[in-house]
Amino acid sequence: MNERAGTPALPEDLIDVDELISAYYNQEPVEPVVFGTSGHRGSALDGAFNEGHIAAITAAIIEYRAELGYDGELYIGRDTHALSEPAQRTAVEVFAAAGVNIRIDARNRYTPTPALSLAVLRANGAGTEAGVRVEGPGLADGVVITPSHNPPRDGGFKYNPPHGGPADSDATTKIAARANELLKDWRSIPRMPYEEARVAKTTGTHDFLSAYVDDLENVIDVEAIRKAGVKIGADPMGGAAVDYWAAIAERYGLDLTVVNPEVDPTWRFMTLDWDGKIRMDCSSPYSMASLLKRMEGDAPYDIATGNDADADRHGIVTRDGGLMNPNHYLAVAINYLFEHREGWGANTAIGKTLVSSSLIDLVASGIGRDLIEVPVGFKYFVPGLLDGSVGFGGEESAGASFLRFDGTVWTTDKDGILLCLLAAEITAVTGKTPSQLHADLVAKYGSSxxxxxxxxxxxxxxxxxxxxxxxxxxxxxxxxxxxxxxxxxxxxxxxxxxxxxxxxxxxxxxxxxxxxxxxxxxxxxxxxxxxxxxxxxxxxxxxxxxxxxx
CATH class of the missing domain: 3.30.310.50 (Alpha-D-phosphohexomutase, C-terminal domain)
Incomplete structure (x- = not known):
C-alpha cells in the first residue's frame, strides 16, 4: 500500500501529454501485439502502444472481418485517455484506405463501451422481431479505443464482433497473430491522409449518445426514480460517461448532479489508487476517495456513483454503507432484478464468474434460478445475453449487464451506467439502499x-x-x-x-x-x-x- 493512497494527485504524479503523444508517433514498436481479456493495452512510452501497433491491428481486423464476410458498418468509439484520439486517427486512416464503412461519433466526443455495443446490436437487428443476426451479409461490428481504468499513460484497442460483445479467444488470437506479422513492415500498410479519410464516402457518423440515452427507459425504470425523487451524484471520473450523465438527467427529469464534469487527460483531479498511481477504478476506495468524502455526514445524494474511463464498470456509494464491495452489489442487483422483471422468462438464468462471491450462488438458489459459472471474461456471458437465456451477467471486478424489460438483449458488453442507474431504481422501488438490502441478504444467507x-x-x-x-x-x-x-x-x-x-x-x-x-x-x-x-x-x-x- 502506497503511503499516499487516497490522497489528491500532485503535479509530479501527472503525465506529460505532449511527450506521450510524441512517443506514439515517433517511437518504433518494441513490444508485440497481445490481446488480453479486454484487447491490446500498453503505453507508447514503453513501445507497447504506438502508431505501428494500431495500424497493424486495424489492418488485421480488416482482413479478419473480410474473411468472415462482415461487410456492414464498423462503429468506432474512444474514451478520454490521451492516446485514444491519435489511435482513432490512425484507425480511421487505415479503415478508410481499405474502403470499410466506418461510423464515428457525431459529436466528435467520447463513446462509452456500452453505447458502442448497443449501436452494433441495433445495426444487426436487436429490437426487431427477427432479433440479432450474427451471420450473413451486411453485419456491423465495432472497435472501442480504451484501456478502461488503466493509468493515464496507457492506451487500449478492443474489437467487438457482430454480437456486440468482446471478441472471443479464437478471434483475438488470430487478429493478434496477423497484427504481429504486419507489425514487421507496418509502414507499408495502406493509409489515407486523415483529413481525406474523415470526408471519404465510406466514413459516416452515428449519434451514440442519443441512441443510448433514449433507449434507457426500456431497461431501467427511470419513471420510478423520477417520481421517488432519488438524489443521484454521478461522477464520470473524467471518463467517456461525462456527456451521457448530463443527457440522462435532462432527458428523464432526474434529480441528478454530474459531480465532476471535467475531462483532463492527466486526470489531475483524481486521488491516487492503492499503489500510488492514478487509476480510474470505481471499485477502489482510494480512487473514489473524493466521492466518498462527499457522502460523509449530511450527504447531498441518496446514491453516488462512479464509472471508469470507458464506463463499462460501476461504483456504488450509499449514505449508510459507503462504497459497496462489487460482489455485494451484484448479489443485491440479481436478487432485485429477478423479483422485478416480469418480462423475463421463468427459465432465465444468472451468470457469474467463478471468482465472484458465493453469496450469489446462495441468492440464485434462494430465488430458484439456475446459475451459470464461467471463467473470468465478460465474453463468456455474450451468448446467453444475446438469446435472453441469461438475464444478468456479472463480474467481481464491477462489470455487468442485464436484459431489457421484455427479456431481450440490451448490451453484450459491460454497462457501468446501467448498473449505476439500477442502484437508483432499487432505492426508489424498495425504499432501501443497496447497502441495506445487502444486510438483508447477509441476515438470510450469512456473512462472508x-x-x-x-x-x-x-x-x-x-x-x-x-x-x-x-x-x-x-x-x-x-x-x-x-x-x-x-x-x-x-x-x-x-x-x-x-x-x-x-x-x-x-x-x-x-x-x-x-x-x-x-x-x-x-x-x-x-x-x-x-x-x-x-x-x-x-x-x-x-x-x-x-x-x-x-
Whole structure:
C-alpha cells in the first residue's frame, strides 16, 4: 500500500501529454501485439502502444472481418485517455484506405463501451422481431479505443464482433497473430491522409449518445426514480460517461448532479489508487476517495456513483454503507432484478464468474434460478445475453449487464451506467439502499469475507499455473476443511479457467496468472470470517506453490 493512497494527485504524479503523444508517433514498436481479456493495452512510452501497433491491428481486423464476410458498418468509439484520439486517427486512416464503412461519433466526443455495443446490436437487428443476426451479409461490428481504468499513460484497442460483445479467444488470437506479422513492415500498410479519410464516402457518423440515452427507459425504470425523487451524484471520473450523465438527467427529469464534469487527460483531479498511481477504478476506495468524502455526514445524494474511463464498470456509494464491495452489489442487483422483471422468462438464468462471491450462488438458489459459472471474461456471458437465456451477467471486478424489460438483449458488453442507474431504481422501488438490502441478504444467507491478493510468479510459473490439472493439487485439506472440489474448467460452460479453483464446505480460493504482470492472483472467500479467510489465503499460496514446484 502506497503511503499516499487516497490522497489528491500532485503535479509530479501527472503525465506529460505532449511527450506521450510524441512517443506514439515517433517511437518504433518494441513490444508485440497481445490481446488480453479486454484487447491490446500498453503505453507508447514503453513501445507497447504506438502508431505501428494500431495500424497493424486495424489492418488485421480488416482482413479478419473480410474473411468472415462482415461487410456492414464498423462503429468506432474512444474514451478520454490521451492516446485514444491519435489511435482513432490512425484507425480511421487505415479503415478508410481499405474502403470499410466506418461510423464515428457525431459529436466528435467520447463513446462509452456500452453505447458502442448497443449501436452494433441495433445495426444487426436487436429490437426487431427477427432479433440479432450474427451471420450473413451486411453485419456491423465495432472497435472501442480504451484501456478502461488503466493509468493515464496507457492506451487500449478492443474489437467487438457482430454480437456486440468482446471478441472471443479464437478471434483475438488470430487478429493478434496477423497484427504481429504486419507489425514487421507496418509502414507499408495502406493509409489515407486523415483529413481525406474523415470526408471519404465510406466514413459516416452515428449519434451514440442519443441512441443510448433514449433507449434507457426500456431497461431501467427511470419513471420510478423520477417520481421517488432519488438524489443521484454521478461522477464520470473524467471518463467517456461525462456527456451521457448530463443527457440522462435532462432527458428523464432526474434529480441528478454530474459531480465532476471535467475531462483532463492527466486526470489531475483524481486521488491516487492503492499503489500510488492514478487509476480510474470505481471499485477502489482510494480512487473514489473524493466521492466518498462527499457522502460523509449530511450527504447531498441518496446514491453516488462512479464509472471508469470507458464506463463499462460501476461504483456504488450509499449514505449508510459507503462504497459497496462489487460482489455485494451484484448479489443485491440479481436478487432485485429477478423479483422485478416480469418480462423475463421463468427459465432465465444468472451468470457469474467463478471468482465472484458465493453469496450469489446462495441468492440464485434462494430465488430458484439456475446459475451459470464461467471463467473470468465478460465474453463468456455474450451468448446467453444475446438469446435472453441469461438475464444478468456479472463480474467481481464491477462489470455487468442485464436484459431489457421484455427479456431481450440490451448490451453484450459491460454497462457501468446501467448498473449505476439500477442502484437508483432499487432505492426508489424498495425504499432501501443497496447497502441495506445487502444486510438483508447477509441476515438470510450469512456473512462472508472476500479478498484478492497477488503473489510473485515467473513467466514459466504462470504458464504452468495456467495449465494445471486437478491431479497437480495433492492437498486434501484447506484451512482446516476437507477439499470438496478442484476445478480447472468452469462448471457453467466447461471452458478452461486459466488457473485453478479449490472449494470446501465454507470457503474457496481461485488462482490465476496475471496477463500483464509477473504475479498470480489469488481470490478467496470464507463464510467463517476474516481470520479464516486469512488462513485460506495462506493455504492457497502453499497449495499453488507446491503445485508449481512439483
Amino acid at each position: 469475507a472476500y479478498a484478492r491478493i497477488d503473489a510473485p510468479a515467473s513467466k514459466d510459473q504462470k504458464a504452468k499455473l495456467k495449465n494445471l490439472s486437478p491431479e497437480d493439487v495433492t492437498a486434501t485439506e484447506l484451512a482446516g476443511e476437507e477439499i470438496t472440489n478442484k476445478l480447472v474448467n468452469a462448471p457453467g460452460n466447461n471452458e478452461p479457467i486459466g488457473g485453478l479453483k479449490v472449494t470446501t464446505e465454507n470457503a474457496w480460493f481461485a488462482a490465476r496468472p496475471s496477463g500483464t504482470e509477473d504475479v498470480y492472483k489469488i481470490y478467496a472467500e470464507s463464510f467463517q470470517g476474516p481470520e479464516h479467510l486469512a488462513q485460506v489465503q495462506e493455504a492457497a499460496k502453499d497449495v499453488v506453490d507446491r503445485a508449481l514446484s512439483s
